Structures are given as structure tokens and as C-alpha cells.
Amino acid sequence: MDLHTIDTIVEPRARREVPLPAPGDAILGGGTWLYSEPQPGTDRLIDITALGWPSLAITDDGLDIAATCTIEQLIEASFPPEWTATSLFRQCADALVASFKIWTTATVGGNICLALPAGSMIALAAALDATLTIWQPDGTDRTTTITELITGPRRTTLAPGEILRSIHLPETALRQDVTLRRISQAPLGRSGALLIGRATADGYILAITAATDRPLLLEAGSPAETRSAISRISSERWYTDPHGTADWREHVTAMLAEDLVAELVERRT
Numbered sequence: 067m068d069l070h071t072i073d074t075i076v077e078p079r080a081r082r083e084v085p086l087p088a089p090g091d092a093i094l095g096g097g098t099w100l101y102s103e104p105q106p107g108t109d110r111l112i113d114i115t116a117l118g119w120p121s122l123a124i125t126d127d128g129l130d131i132a133a134t135c136t137i138e139q140l141i142e143a144s145f146p147p148e149w150t151a152t153s154l155f156r157q158c159a160d161a162l163v164a165s166f167k168i169w170t171t172a173t174v175g176g177n178i179c180l181a182l183p184a185g186s187m188i189a190l191a192a193a194l195d196a197t198l199t200i201w202q203p204d205g206t207d208r209t210t211t212i213t214e215l216i217t218g219p220r221r222t223t224l225a226p227g228e229i230l231r232s233i234h235l236p237e238t239a240l241r242q243d244v245t246l247r248r249i250s251q252a253p254l255g256r257s258g259a260l261l262i263g264r265a266t267a268d269g270y271i272l273a274i275t276a277a278t279d280r281p282l283l284l285e286a287g288s289p290a291e292t293r294s295a296i297s298r299i300s301s302e303r304w305y306t307d308p309h310g311t312a313d314w315r316e317h318v319t320a321m322l323a324e325d326l327v328a329e330l331v332e333r334r335t
């Protein structure tokens with residue numbers, strides 16, 4: 067849709083051209099959410115796609131995903147065959163209630179910074195132990211994790227003017243065995259629960275998203291211990307919206323988590 071409140075679009079080509087933050091600013095990634103509803107408080111867009119960051123870079127210790135990398139670029143890229151966890155990229159893209167038309171524009175960083183419980187790039191980053199690099203307006207960087215960044219539905223710890231620059235996935239996690247479970251109340255509905263499990267050197271990590279108001283990471287033991295760990299999650303965390311009630315989400319999460327960990331345990335033995 068046209069955003070009638072916007073009077074300025076800044077297209078920085080270099081970091082020094084990124085303007086200092088001002089009230090009414092919004093960082094523009096792919097714009098699939100920003101342009102999908104009125105933005106009455108916004109009058110200036112900072113289009114970070116103009117910065118021309120390389121979308122993906124394989125480094126000595128893993129994968130750097132630029133915040134501006136589109137979902138399509140992520141799922142179409144080739145990776146070393148031993149990075150088995152990259153199979154999650156396509157599964158997480160499929161978990162969005164978005165067609166391939168959205169994938170071509172929506173960015174990984176936009177999905178994370180929007181901080182919807184059903185943000186599947188959030189699930190991916192949580193499950194694969196991502197380190198997020200954030201540009202601060204004073205020219206310095208800070209790093210954080212997804213569970214520190216996302217504090218609730220549409221809530222993050224990003225300060226005004228901060229820009230998510232990149233998402234680093236460590237090679238160790240990319241080589242580990244992973245599996246995903248997702249449920250929604252309608253065949254093409256938004257995720258009611260999205261869980262990803264990863265077999266680490268000494269146990270299992272479980273990332274819970276969509277069912278809770280923010281991403282949760284659990285160290286999972288046996289399937290029964292996992293169910294019990296889920297029963298200890300505070301009732302405040304379970305999320306209710308038109309896509310499912312908190313009770314339903316808690317119930318299906320426990321079921322899916324048990325099943326998911328059982329699969330990882332079986333594959334390991």
C-alpha cells in the first residue's frame with residue numbers, strides 16, 4: 067500500500083551515510099510488512115538494501131547472513147554438504163504464511179526485527195545458536211543473541227537507530243543433526259507452534275517459537291524430561307492470538323517436543 071505519511075526515503079550507500087536516528091524513522095528491509103499496513107507514526111524510511119551487503123558469506127567458522135539477505139536467496143544458495151542443518155532454511159521459509167512472491171523481497175533481518183512469535187527466521191537463529199551483530203548509531207557494533215533481542219510480540223531490545231547488520235551461524239551448529247515440528251490451526255494458517263531441536267555434542271537443544279510470546283531455548287534431556295521441562299515454563303509465556311489459545315499451544319508444544327526429541331535420540335543411537 068502507499069504510505070501517505072512518508073516524506074523522505076534515505077538510501078545510504080555506506081555506513082557514514084546512515085542518518086542519525088530521529089522520531090518517525092523506520093528501517094526498511096524488504097518492506098513486506100512495512101508496506102502491508104498504515105504506519106501513522108513513520109515519516110522517514112532508511113532503506114538499508116542500498117548498502118549493498120553481500121547476502122551470504124561462508125567464513126572459517128560458519129555462515130554470515132546479511133540482514134538484507136532475502137528468504138529466497140537463503141533457500142536457493144548452496145552450502146557444504148556436511149552442513150546438514152541448512153535443510154532448515156527451506157523448512158523455515160515454508161513455515162511463513164507467505165508465498166514465494168514474498169520470499170523474493172522479505173529479508174531475514176526484517177523477519178527477525180519484526181519480532182512476531184511466528185517469525186520463522188527467529189526460530190532458525192535460536193536453534194542454530196546465532197550471534198547477531200547490530201550497528202549502533204555512534205558507529206560501533208554490539209553483538210547479541212536472539213533470546214536477548216526478542217522480548218515479546220513486536221518487541222525487541224533494539225534502541226532507536228540500531229540496525230541489525232548480520233546473523234552468524236556457527237559451523238558447529240550447522241553440522242549437527244536437527245529436526246523441526248510445526249503446527250497451525252488451518253492448513254495454510256500462521257504457525258501456532260514451531261519447534262526446532264538440535265543434537266549437540268552432549269545433549270539436545272530445543273528452540274520453541276510461535277507458541278510462546280518470545281523465543282525460548284531449553285536444554286532437553288530424554289523425551290519425558292523434555293515434556294516435564296515444558297510443563298515448568300511460566301504460564302505467562304504461552305501466547306494467545308487468533309491463531310491459537312495459550313492452553314492449546316502449551317499442549318501441542320509438549321506433544322511436539324517429546325516427539326521431536328525422541329526422533330533425535332533414535333537417530334543418535
Ligand SMILES: Cc1cc2nc3c(=O)[nH]c(=O)nc-3n(C[C@H](O)[C@H](O)[C@H](O)COP(=O)(O)OP(=O)(O)OC[C@H]3O[C@@H](n4cnc5c(N)ncnc54)[C@H](O)[C@@H]3O)c2cc1C
Pocket residue numbers: 092093094095096097098099100101102114133134161162163164165168171172173174175176177178179180182183184185186224228229230231256257
Ligand atoms: C502474506 C504475508 C504473510 C506473512 N506471514 C508471516 C509469517 O508467517 N510470520 C512472520 O513472522 N511474518 C509474516 N509476514 C510479515 C513479513 O512479511 C515477514 O516477517 C518478513 O520476513 C519481513 O521482512 P521484510 O524484510 O519485508 O521487513 P520490513 O517490512 O522491511 O520490516 C519489518 C520490521 O523490521 C524493521 N527492520 C527491517 N530490517 C531491519 C534491520 N536490519 N534492522 C533493524 N530493523 C529492521 C522494520 O523497520 C520494520 O519494523 C507476512 C507478510 C505477508 C504479506
